[in-house]
Amino acid sequence: MGPAAGVAGVTDPNRNTLWARVLVDELAAAGVDAVCVSPGSRSTPLTVAFDRHDDVRILSHLDERSSAYFALGRARRTGTVTPLVCTSGTAAANYHPAVIEASQSRVPMLLLTADRPPEIRDSGANQTIDQEKLYGDAVRWYRDVAEPEATPRKLRSLRTTGARAVAKATGTPAGPVHLNLPFRKPLEPTPVEGDVPPDLPETVVAGRDGPFVDATTGVPELADDALRDLAASISASRGLLVVGPADSPGVDPEAVAAFAHASGFPVLADPLSGVRYGGVVRTTPVIGGYDGYLADRVREAWPDPEVVLRVGASPTSKPLRQYLAAVDADQYVVDPAAGWREAEFTATDLVVAEPSRLLGRLSRLLSGPGDGAWRQRWTDADAAHAAVLDESDGFCEGRVLADVVDLAPEPSTLFVSNSMPVRDLDRFGAPTTASLAALGNRGASGIDGIVSTALGAGSAATDDLTLVTGDLAYYHDMNGLAALERCDVDATIVLLNNDGGGIFHMLPIEAYDPPFTSQFVTPHGLAFEPTADLYDLSFARIDGGDRAAFRDAYAEATAAAGSHVVEVRTDAEASHRVRDRLRERAVDRVLESTA
Ligand SMILES: Cc1ncc(C[n+]2csc(CCOP(=O)(O)OP(=O)(O)O)c2C)c(N)n1
Ligand SMILES: [Mg+2]
Secondary structure, eight states: OOOOTTBTTBOOSSHHHHHHHHHHHHHHHTTOOEEEEOOOSTTHHHHHHHHHOTTOEEEEOSOHHHHHHHHHHHHHHHSSOOOEEEOSTHHHHTTHHHHHHHHHTTOOEEEEEEEOOGGGTTTTOTTOOOOTTTTGGGOSEEEEOOOOOOOHHHHHHHHHHHHHHHHHHTSSSOOEEEEEEEOOSOOSSOOOTTSSOTTOOHHHHTOOSSOSSOOOOOOOOOOHHHHHHHHHHHOOSSEEEEEOSOOTTOOOHHHHHHHHHHHOOOEEEOTTSSOSBSTHHHHSOEEOOGGGTOOHHHHHHSOOOSEEEEESSOOSOHHHHHHHHHSOOEEEEEOTTSOOOOTTOOOOEEEOSOHHHHHHHHHHHOOOOOOHHHHHHHHHHHHHHHHHHHHOOOOOHHHHHHHHHHHOOSSEEEEEOTTHHHHHHHHHOOOBSSOEEEEEOOSSOOSSSHHHHHHHHHHTSSSEEEEEEEHHHHHHTGGGGHHHHHTTOOOEEEEEEOSSOGGGGGSGGGGSTTTIIIIIIOOOOOOOTHHHHHHTOEEEEEETTOHHHHHHHHHHHHHSSSOEEEEEEOOHHHHHHHHHHHHHHHHHHHHHHTO
């Protein structure tokens, strides 16, 4: 059907159609170019409006939980928001896990949940639940949107709400926004006599030229004198810049490089920081092996840093977090939202400023490149760690991550699941100049929604996509695989199958068996090959010990069209023994080489 009421005499058939069209029109004007929609009746006006909008791509998902993670993945990759549409009832509750992840990792999200009219809530009416503030404090903003009505003021309010929702979701900190939208029948675009007056003002019906409300968002910055004070306080011969997992879309690598040069601080880069991989590594001392060698013995042998500047979320690496908690240093947590992501509570200062701007401005004020020997110590330690990994041919799951970093086509998005794959990327995925966008769900570290988040990230970019996932994480979100076909995404999925949760071998509960194996590792014995038939994937199974075979299979998969699973069968316990042995050797070697 045609475009808009108020435009060349075309009218919307009823108030719901008008209402939803106006909201979608405003979201598109605010930059929304895709939406994730799941089927249901109450959301009909929204679904029809999105479907009819020429500039918004509809990504159809059968499962709302997967849908929300998919939208999260898109926003994580791009920094822009992909709204979600679902019907009333438990459909909306299925968004909740992804809402939590988006909140905790500061990823834009916009939830449009359709609802029953207010008078039938709490009345036993079908598919009606309490959707008000359904996601609690996990959202940046909640509105129970007014019931549709074709009046100028209400329509202005709706357009304003749409613009504010996008601004809030992408603001500082970015995160989820929930608009709950009640509709009463008819939900379809059936004509209702007199429902939409013919004389509504053009600006509310068709919108202005561009957004109805143009939202311009600034970023928190320090005043000049506070910046000068900070530059003076952090001028030290031994400093560190710690870059944790990125707030979407991440810190600017050029600002990191400029700061590193001006300060002389080595950059300890989390694998999810956005600076572990890429051109910045060519020009900047990016350190990435620390998870494999930081230990009490090393800390005691080395001088402490005097100053630590921390940006992004808390680092993935436990050895690094423990090191930072134990050193005697002035530690500055930089957080644009005045948050606090340092759970040892040893940091001394909170700097409320946008990190890229701050690092760039500080780099123009800092005078000296500090202590060259300090920088060299970290570079040597990383080299010693790399040499230990190279010399040993013991297999562990981490080798697979190293091979993927080595062989992934450029550019690639590399998504890693919780919990061992991201830890292994941290320890074994050394910094390289390769163009890799490494992503993971570390806000709440769930093993749900991994497949969907990865495919969402892949759908939002034109580069290749590799997902490295554990078997339980794969199982948890097998439904998410439907997006390969439905949303036209290609992926290479490396499935590290150690038949259960290998991570649990790292915990003291291992000594208590039962219930360790049955209730923690939870071996399932599932054969995942049938997922290949179900979702039209190629499937190869490799024995983890055969590294050459994995490298060949992975290279072949990424070179071929379509989607692929390369399953690597591994032994979690044996992998942990090799990891431990390599770490012991690396600590020894680092102590020798930095004595
Ligand atoms: C939704 C959810 N449930 C449970 C957990 C606890 N948990 C963390 S890691 C893990 C096991 C993951 O197993 P797998 O994906 O096979 O990876 P592996 O540990 O074997 O590398 C579990 C159950 C979680 N993080 N999220
Ligand atoms: Mg496993």
